[in-house]
Amino acid sequence: MKRREFLAGALALGAxxxxxxxxxxxxxxxxxxxxxxxxxxxxxxxxxxSRQLREDPDFTAAIARECxxxxxxxxxxxxxxxxxxxxxxxxxxxxxxxxAQKHRMKARGxxxxxxxxxxxxxxxxxxxxxxxxxxxxxxxxxxxxxxxYAGKISEWDVVNEAIEPNDGRANGMRANSMWxxxxxxxxxxxAFHHARQTDPRATLFLxxxxxxxxxxxxxxxxxxxxxxxxxxxxxxxxxDAVGIQGHLKPYKEKFNQDLFARFLDDLRGYGLALSVxxxxxxxxxxxxxxxxxxxxxxxxxxAFLDVALDNRAMRSILCWGLSDRYSWLSNFPDYKWxxxxxxxxxxxxxxxxxxxxxxxxxAAFDAARPxxxxxx
Ligand code: XIL
Numbered sequence: 322m323k324r325r326e327f328l329a330g331a332l333a334l335g336a337x338x339x340x341x342x343x344x345x346x347x348x349x350x351x352x353x354x355x356x357x358x359x360x361x362x363x364x365x366x367x368x369x370x371s372r373q374l375r376e377d378p379d380f381t382a383a384i385a386r387e388c389x390x391x392x393x394x395x396x397x398x399x400x401x402x403x404x405x406x407x408x409x410x411x412x413x414x415x416x417x418x419x420x421a422q423k424h425r426m427k428a429r430g431x432x433x434x435x436x437x438x439x440x441x442x443x444x445x446x447x448x449x450x451x452x453x454x455x456x457x458x459x460x461x462x463x464x465x466x467x468x469x470y471a472g473k474i475s476e477w478d479v480v481n482e483a484i485e486p487n488d489g490r491a492n493g494m495r496a497n498s499m500w501x502x503x504x505x506x507x508x509x510x511x512a513f514h515h516a517r518q519t520d521p522r523a524t525l526f527l528x529x530x531x532x533x534x535x536x537x538x539x540x541x542x543x544x545x546x547x548x549x550x551x552x553x554x555x556x557x558x559x560x561d562a563v564g565i566q567g568h569l570k571p572y573k574e575k576f577n578q579d580l581f582a583r584f585l586d587d588l589r590g591y592g593l594a595l596s597v598x599x600x601x602x603x604x605x606x607x608x609x610x611x612x613x614x615x616x617x618x619x620x621x622x623x624a625f626l627d628v629a630l631d632n633r634a635m636r637s638i639l640c641w642g643l644s645d646r647y648s649w650l651s652n653f654p655d656y657k658w659x660x661x662x663x664x665x666x667x668x669x670x671x672x673x674x675x676x677x678x679x680x681x682x683x684a685a686f687d688a689a690r691p692x693x694x695x696x697x
Contacts, residue, residue, distance in 0.1 A: 324578030324628065326535065327621050329571060354668065354679070355389035357686035361630065362694040364427060364637035365682070366390025368599065371416040373647060380644055381420075383673050391421050392429040392598070392639055394649070398438035399462050406442055409465060418473050429598070429639070430470060432478035432528070433463050434512045436498035447503045455503040460515045467519045476524035478564060478598070479516045480509050484529055484549060486541040493545025509549075510558045517559040527553075528564030528598055532584065533625065535577035543584050550591055563588050564598035565629070568641070570656070571621040572606030582628045589634040597629055599641040601648065602666040602678070603656040615665060619677035626685035633692050638682065644669040 358365035366388045373380050384391065395401055396413030403409055421428040447455055467477065485495035495501060500508040509527075516525050527550075531542040546563075553560055565585075569576065588595055602622055607614040629635050642648045650656040650664035657664065663671050668679035 324582065325624070326578070327571060327576040327624050329573055329575045351386070353387035354682055354686070355387060357683045358638065359389065359694065360691065361686045361689040362692035363630070363635070363686065363689070364390040364639075364694075365686070366392060366427070366429070366637060366639040367643040368392045368394040368431075368639065368641045369417060369420075369643070370394050370647070371396055371413040374416060374420050377646075379673050380646065383643060383669060384420075385424050387643060387668070388426060390427040390429065390637055390639060391417060392431050393417050394642070395438065397430050397466060398432065398435065399443070400438040400440050402466065403440055403462065405440075406446065407461075411466075411469060414470075418470055422473060427476075428470070428474045429526075430466065430474040430477040430523075431598075432481035433466060433516065434459060434479060434500060434508065435481040436495060436500065437482070439499065444499050447499055450503075452504075456511055459500060459504070459508060459512060463512065463515050463519055467516060467523065471520050472522070474523065476526060476562070476596075477516060477520075478528045479512050479525045479560075481528045482530065483509060483527065484542060484545040486545050492548060493541065494549070506552070509553065510556055513553075513558045513560055524561045524594065525559060526562045526564045526596070526598070527560050528566060530566040530568055530599070532565050533567060533569055533576065533581060534574035535580050536574040539574065547584075547587055550588070550593075554591055560593065562594035562596060562636075564596050566641075567597040567600035567625070567629075567638075568603070569601070569621060569625060570603040571617070572603070576621055576624060578624055578628045581625070582631065585629065585632045585635070589632055593634065594636050595629075595632060595634045596637045596639070597626075597635070598639050600638055601641045601650060603650055604665045605650075605656050605658060611665060615677045618665065619681040622678050623681040623685055626682060627688065630685055630689035633690075636692075636694075638686075640667055642667050644671065644673055646671045646673070 354365040369391050393414050402411055484493050486493040488496035490496050531539050602618045604614050604618050645663045645665050645667050648664045648667050650666050670676050
């Protein structure tokens with residue numbers, strides 16, 4: 322593959338691999354992205370909310386058509402599921418998993434151990450506990466969430482967002498994390514060992530963001546991630562896979578295919594499986610004309626996915642949402658448009674119509690050399 326660099330704020334469309342138009346595609350077939358993924362031996366999925374399934378039949382039909390994998394956008398985060406110590410509410414996640422089962426989709430679990438979206442009682446409880454108690458406060462969630470969905474959730478984000486070089490630690494670890502503060506880096510080892518024991522069939526993921534771009538920020542984060550993996554592998558921590566979140570911001574940072582390909586090769590070198598777990602593209606800062614912006618967003622997505630899917634360890638692509646109707650980017654302070662218009666960083670627009678980004682994802686799956694699709 323001849324690879325190239327995509328400049329922040331100056332996406333030269335003419336230089337990009339062509340993305341076929343969706344209207345042409347739709348007239349020949351109504352196949353969803355999952356069908357394209359399947360032919361390349363992969364899965365395609367999206368993050369969803371149970372409320373969308375309850376209240377939005379158009380969106381629900383689009384999920385059923387496009388996806389063969391789903392993940393909860395927030396309904397397995399502990400701040401939602403354990404509002405009071407030991408008092409659980411899995412109603413949202415249960416609905417999502419029931420939907421996945423009904424439609425014979427795979428499901429991911431997001432996320433067991435994270436520094437964010439934790440219930441307010443947890444921080445103070447950790448401060449009061451002794452070391453055994455602190456460990457238990459972490460593993461107790463694994464004990465409840467994993468068995469509940471055993472055989473239904475096949476892969477778990479066991480630890481999400483462990484690194485943050487901006488926190489000032491020489492090794493790039495996230496210092497401003499209740500788990501790091503309570504247990505040190507060992508929290509990662511404990512979480513993975515515990516998860517392995519609790520559901521031996523599940524694929525165990527370490528996931529993080531800011532690994533994608535050609536920028537000093539992402540370079541520091543890639544280095545921190547690889548060094549962390551060196552230590553985890555040396556300690557034989559049972560990490561099976563790395564999830565690249567894939568929140569792209571092409572109008573802020575450059576994307577370089579070679580650089581990203583090398584990083585994925587490095588990850589594969591550890592024997593790890595890979596997935597893009599939260600793909601979307603922040604379009605803020607792009608051309609005001611939405612059509613032009615859609616084409617640029619699609620071009621950078623194609624550049625990114627061509628590299629991701631060139632790696633034989635890459636097993637699935639999941640978008641963080643499916644339709645612009647519900648993108649978190651429309652509300653996130655860094656990415657939302659000042660005039661309130663929807664972010665256009667997902668494959669379907671607000672009316673569930675396929676956009677050039679949809680075509681880019683389909684085309685990237687179509688162009689990828691197939692791998693043997695795992696059934697686990
Ligand atoms: C986001 C959700 O999309 C939002 O609805 C919520 O308010 C905040 O969290 N990385 C992650 C996800 O791992 O859990 C985040 O999801 C987006 C960034």
